[in-house]
Amino acid sequence: MPRVPKWMANAMESLFSGSYHPVQITAVSYLADHLKKVRFEGDFSKLSKPFIPGNVIEFRVTDTEFRHYTPSFFDMEKGVCEVLFYLHGKGPGSVWAERIRVGDTTKLLGPGGKIRFDGQATRHLCFGDETSLGLLKCLYDEALKRNHQCQCIAELDPTHAEWPGLLELKCINMEKDGFTGDREVIDKIGPDLQDTAFYLTGNAKSIQILRKYLTEKGVAGKQIHTEPYWSEGKPGL
Numbered sequence: 052m053p054r055v056p057k058w059m060a061n062a063m064e065s066l067f068s069g070s071y072h073p074v075q076i077t078a079v080s081y082l083a084d085h086l087k088k089v090r091f092e093g094d095f096s097k098l099s100k101p102f103i104p105g106n107v108i109e110f111r112v113t114d115t116e117f118r119h120y121t122p123s124f125f126d127m128e129k130g131v132c133e134v135l136f137y138l139h140g141k142g143p144g145s146v147w148a149e150r151i152r153v154g155d156t157t158k159l160l161g162p163g164g165k166i167r168f169d170g171q172a173t174r175h176l177c178f179g180d181e182t183s184l185g186l187l188k189c190l191y192d193e194a195l196k197r198n199h200q201c202q203c204i205a206e207l208d209p210t211h212a213e214w215p216g217l218l219e220l221k222c223i224n225m226e227k228d229g230f231t232g233d234r235e236v237i238d239k240i241g242p243d244l245q246d247t248a249f250y251l252t253g254n255a256k257s258i259q260i261l262r263k264y265l266t267e268k269g270v271a272g273k274q275i276h277t278e279p280y281w282s283e284g285k286p287g288l
């Protein structure tokens with residue numbers, strides 16, 4: 052529900068108040084000009100579902116609009132959640148994320164969403180772009196914790212090539228070319244694709260191409276977890 056009338060957004064907030072978790076912004080840092088890391092703290096003891104790495108949360112970014120984000124770190128017991136915001140400046144979510152400061156309060160919705168760390172797999176391949184760096188970081192850290200293999204691939208603007216390094220994320224960078232000439236990057240991961248969970252996020256168009264490519268290589272549908280984060284010309288997925 053990216054956009055709803057203000058009266059409905061207000062009604063939802065009071066009717067489902069148990070799903071809106073008050074949080075305070077306790078730390079903010081700009082890892083780069085357009086990459087902002089924000090720490091939210093609150094009481095997460097009453098979340099309806101436990102957070103699983105890969106899950107998303109939602110914020111009401113204006114009176115009428117909601118936007119999804121993926122925590123890079125989440126600790127239910129300590130009540131801490133961190134998000135990496137890509138400040139592309141093209142919509143209300145980005146403007147809201149640019150404005151938030153230490154001491155501000157807001158409400159966090161979730162966690163939920165389609166993607167969750169697949170504990171059955173021992174190898175993980177995480178794909179995304181600037182908007183997915185939080186997800187990549189979260190899945191990567193979870194895989195390391197479990198002694199699993201994890202390969203991240205990010206299609207990034209060349210001016211953002213150093214961003215994964217800022218997060219201590221081992222990552223293969225690709226240019227944003229929709230895989231027209233760079234498909235072999237997937238092959239670098241190795242021939243053993245059967246035991247691998249694939250998490251495809253970011254630009255809807257790239258996900259579509261990559262999913263088709265993996266399917267053609269014999270990867271089973273159940274191994275492929277997809278969640279588009281944005282689509283050209285479409286506000287608020």
Ligand SMILES: Cc1cc2nc3c(=O)[nH]c(=O)nc-3n(C[C@H](O)[C@H](O)[C@H](O)COP(=O)(O)OP(=O)(O)OC[C@H]3O[C@@H](n4cnc5c(N)ncnc54)[C@H](O)[C@@H]3O)c2cc1C
Nearest residue numbers: 119120121137141142143144145182281282283284286287
């Ligand atoms: C499940 C989910 C999880 C997400 N997690 C994160 C996250 O952790 N961090 C994060 O920064 N973002 C994340 N996003 C993406 C974020 O919600 C989008 O960037 C969203 O579009 C931002 O909202 P907006 O209001 O700024 O722009 P919108 O109003 O949604 O879009 C305005 C315009 O900007 C374009 N646009 C949106 N994103 C991009 C982009 N990346 N590059 C170029 N053009 C773009 C759209 O196509 C549209 O034309 C997530 C999205 C989803 C669906």
